[in-house]
Amino acid sequence: MELTFLGTSAGRPLPGRNVSSTALRLPPACGAYWLFDCGEGTQQQIMRTPVKLSKLERIFITHLHGDHTFGLPGLLSSRAFAGGTSPVWVYGPPGIRKWIEMTLEITETRLEYELHLVEIEREGTVYEDGHVRISAAELVHRTVCYGYRIEEKASFGKLDVSKLEAYGVPSGPLAGRLKSGEDVTLPDGRIIRSADVVGPPSAGRVITILSDTSPCDNAVMLAKHADVLVHEATFEAGLESKALEYGHCTTVQAAETARKAGAKRLLLTHFSTRYRDERLQLLAEEAKAVFPAAFAAYDLLEVHIPKTK
Incomplete structure (x- = not known):
């Protein structure tokens, strides 16, 4: 399993930093990609990575703010031109169906594959198969916003x-x-x-993706013992009041969530445009003071998540 950060900027893009989107490459047994959020310019970012649009299977939208969704109609349209013929499922808060259907209708966009739109009405499991389970819980933001927990099921050991x-x-x-x-x-x-x-089994990996949110219990619950926690860190430490006003977190608040949850690694993202790239390491250092395994993500970063015995 591997995460590819396609956009790590909050609100609007910067040169070299696009708005929110993260791709997850599933194990070979699944042979597919999942996408979490799809800000404007996501498909252009994908062109600079090994991610294949034709292999994109499921898209999980955290909330309907533009910096997390404006790239979605174009990406869905381009997927057909990229050879994508298999069905695609899009999950998101109420309103996602109306927005996508209306946009595709008004622009007279015709997809050459089946598109399934799933509106999340309640917390809990939103998808499960023989390999993975993904669950959602509502976070604290200015609009309905979901965090996602991806749990890989344990696999049997190697036959000798x-x-x-x-x-x-x-x-x-x-x-x-x-x-x-x-x-x-x-x-x-x-x-x-x-x-x-038979050799020892491999424990399933856990990845948690928390987009825009203020600190909350559901954030800790979703991140419990996660191998990788992707958490927004819009503001630096000391701007907690400003973060709360806009429904966001500081670097230290994200680190506190990781510590409370017992996560293994914390990857900070969704940085305010007030912070240029040279300041991102300083933001990571603020989080490291609370949670040493904290890192600042950047666009096109690829993070491998190994299995543990």
Whole structure:
């Protein structure tokens, strides 16, 4: 799994820093990309990365402010030209359906693939399959805004072929049952334990994406023990009153959420345009004083999230 930051600026773009969007490359078993928010210029950013529009499967919108959505109609249109023919699902707060349908209708945009629009009406699981589950909870902002928690399901360990041969276990259904954690009985009556021929399982990875928000309990809940927490840090420490007024966080408040949640890594994003690139490291240092594993994200940064045993 890998995150690619397509935009880390708040409100409006800067030279070298686009507005909000983050891509998630799923494991090879899934073979797809997901997108979280789609600010203006997102498709241009994608052209500068390995992200493939044709492989884009699901888009999760946190809220309907323009710096998180204005790139969506153009991206949906361009996907067809990029060879995308498989269905796409777009999730977001109430209003996302009306806005997209009306925009596509007025502009006479015809998509060559199925588009499914899902309005999130309540907190909880919004999508689940055999590999991942994604849940949403409402944050504290000036409009309805959701944070997302992506949980990869645990995978079984690697089957040791040499041990199977030593025990005389033939390839096929019996080996498959051992791989899935089940003990089996061979035709000669011997019992082979799965733990004896299968390596340790890999725990599922957890990624939390918290867009515009003031500090709140749901932010901590969504980020609980996350391998990576992506959290907005619109303002520097000391501007807590201003952050609260606009429904945002400071660097230190984001770090406090990461610390309370027991997250492993914190990636700060959504920086106010008052901060030029040379100041981003100073913002990261403010967060590091509270949560040492804090880093400032930047446009086109790719972050690999390894599996843990």
